[in-house]
Amino acid sequence: MTIVYNSKTGHTRQYAEMLAAAEKMKVYSVQEAQQVLPEKEPVIFLGWLMAGHISGIDQAVRRWDVRCAVGVGMAPDGKDNLATMAKANFVPNAPLFYLQGGWAPKKVGWFQRRAVGMVTRATRKQLQAKKDRTRQEEAYLSMLIRGGSFVEYQNLKPIQDWLAANG
Ligand SMILES: Cc1cc2nc3c(=O)[nH]c(=O)nc-3n(C[C@H](O)[C@H](O)[C@H](O)COP(=O)(O)O)c2cc1C
Structure with a gap:
């Protein structure tokens, strides 16, 4: 599995790179992945949240095999984020995770x-x-x-647990 991310101001990139380093996985920005990653490749997709929508997820679902989708927003972690994300994002057969990024x-x-x-x-x-x-x-x-950042390595734990069971 490969990590693909879409980041506007850097928080999502930080999480994607931390996860890649910890799990010894390859990581690409969407732009890079479009050049090097074959279609249907299994990926974890991380994208910044814009009005509840994970930026870039629709294109990612069409192009690759999105096994897990992660939205990075500014709001504190909570069930509300996931409920909004579940309504605003169509990612078939893949779990959704939320990570708090920040505001720049x-x-x-x-x-x-x-x-x-x-x-x-x-x-x-x-x-x-x-x-x-x-x-x-x-x-x-x-x-x-x-502005400020809430990016923390420990926030990745639920995703790492999911990877351990499904990676
Ligand atoms: C136009 C716009 C809409 C946003 N909508 C949301 C949102 O719905 N929920 C949320 O938690 N954060 C929202 N944010 C905040 C960003 O998702 C947050 O700053 C995130 O960390 C950006 O990730 P990045 O640094 O990888 O680009 C929004 C930001 C912008 C600019």
């Missing part, structure tokens, strides 16, 4: 920055109004305002 406002265009700003406004206001913010809430609020 300087690396996206003004239009997308503004769109994300609008979507996260209510959460920002809610957290700002809260007096006793937990450390996690503080870090999340800071990420929403200034």
